[in-house]
Amino acid sequence: MIRRAAVVVLMMLSTAATAQDGPSKADFAVASAAGDRLDTGRYLDAAEALRPLAFDAAGKPKAGFVHDQWAELYTLMTAEPVDPEPSPAEDAEAKAMAERVAGATLRDAISEIVARAAKTRVVILNENHGLPRDRAFALEVARALQPLGYSVLAAETFMVGDKGVAMSKLAKQGYPIQRTGYYTHDPVFGDFARQSLALGYRPLSYEQTGEERGQPRGRAESIARREEAQANHLAQALAADPKAKFFVYVGFSHVTEQPIDDGDDGKSQWMATRLKAKTGIDPLTIDQTNLGPLMDDSNGLARRALAARNVTRSVVLFDGDHPMTVGQYAGAVDLQVYHPVTRWVKGRPDWLAAMNRRAMAIPAGFLPKKGERLVQAFIAGESDDAIPVDQVLVRAGEDAPSLMVPGDKPLRLVMRDPAPAKP
Known part of the structure; x- marks a missing residue:
């Protein structure tokens, strides 16, 4: 049986962190130690466990896996990223993206999602794991889908292991605990789950098991095994409850319903692509990451162009009557969401108020x-x-x-x- 700390480290790896060289044994060890502290609710101590490898002796950040995880842990205590957005790329591709989004028609994101969700029984929304703001929007989506009959919340982060017991306990108690999942350590994600359960959603875990993970030979096989396992679990759940409608919440590329470039002159088929092929269901796929902060430097000019339009609500982009999708997932998702620039009220991000919060x-x-x-x-x-x-x-x-x-x-x-x- 794989120790849970090791599983936590694997879950912490974003798509961008799965380079061939990968983190060192020392990186994994310190991340495991941080995961152990996090599992007991010791958020500050978890971040401090990462600090020696996240910063040099002068206190300067050391780019790489450990600093990324330190920043992610700190974000759980601030609700907004601690690292600044990267400086925008200004190459021809970045300028072309900015020009496209500057001319896009903007529509209210929730209204458009509701209209399209009524025509399917599977909605898949992704997140950037370092942005709690994405989870607040996921709660907005859950609220909007519930009147349409959506009743299952399948989240990538929900613990595997003995799935039935873990999920039945979560459903019964109505709130997440420290061992519900890795990303649910975030209070914003935790309350997204808590409020969704109160709306009547049934939680579902669908992550691959340790046995399904096995011993893959390289990054491509690791991705393929995980995506296949996730798609199989969701397909089985959909078949077992043919009238149920599923809201599936994922990270990054799992949302793509067409093969996308994998960075090695090939293409990868992620979970949504496989699920669509297995079930014949055309899911509504929604990306929050490619127009969000901290993705990389390629969208900086596009984000500036959208910020200049002073939007006050989350929007999706259209070119005439057709949704506009840009960046890495162009043509592989149905909708892309842009959130308004965060404003600070009494030291906290303004979007928290939309979660039924008061200061x-x-x-x-x-x-x-x-x-x-x-x-x-x-x-x-x-x-x-x-x-x-x-x-x-x-x-x-x-x-x-x-x-x-x-x-x-x-x-x-x-x-x-x-x-x-x-x-």
Whole structure:
């Protein structure tokens, strides 16, 4: 049986991190140690476990796998990325993309998704794993799909292992705990799951098992095995409940329903492509990543062109009557979403308010006199290993951000300081 810490490391690897050389044994070891801390709710300690390999002696970030994971962990405590967007590429391809999106017609994303979701029984939405903002939009989509009869939430992150027991427990308790999945450690993802369950969604895990993973020979075979396993599990669930409608939430390329370039002069068939072939169902596929921040430098000019249009809601792009898709997934997804530029209100991103949150000042007794502290808000009555509904980093001598919490539920607040440094 594979240790869960090793599984966590594998789940932490984004598509971009699966280069042939890959992370070193030391990288995997420190990531596993961070995963162990994260599983006990020690977010600050998990990030600190990564710091020695994420930064050099002068405190400068060391580009690579470990720093990416450090930044992702810190994002769980801030709700917004800690790293700046990369400087835009200005080559001919980037300029052409910017010119296209500048001339696109913009339509309300939720309205367009609802209209198209009514014509299928499978909607697949992806995320950038480093952007909690994508998960807040996923909750908007879940709310909008529920009146259409969508009742199954299949999430890539939901734990494998004994699937039936894990998912039945999640459905019964109505909220995620520290071992529900890796990405559900994020309070935004956790509350997306919590609110979706309250709407009546049934959770479904469909990730490959350790046995299905096996010992692949290289990146291409690893991808193929995982995508085939995921598609098989979803196809079986769809066949077992032929009237149910599925909302499938994935990361990055799993959303593509056509083969896409794999970077090695070939093409990869990702999960949605395989699921479509196995079931004959044409899913509605929606990409949030190619027009989002932190993808790479290729979309920077396009994002600037869209930001200049001052959109105030999430939109999808059209060229006349046809959806416009650009970047790596052009022609391989049905819709691409662009979210408005984040604005800060009382030290927190404005999009949190759309999750039925209100601002709550942190009590004075919870503010640190030195260093930094994580202040967490939990829903009262949930177990000690529940995912917090919100959390913020507070630093001594700086203005404290607000907690963003539900206005209709009793809460309990917890403060967590970093573990003392070893002598």
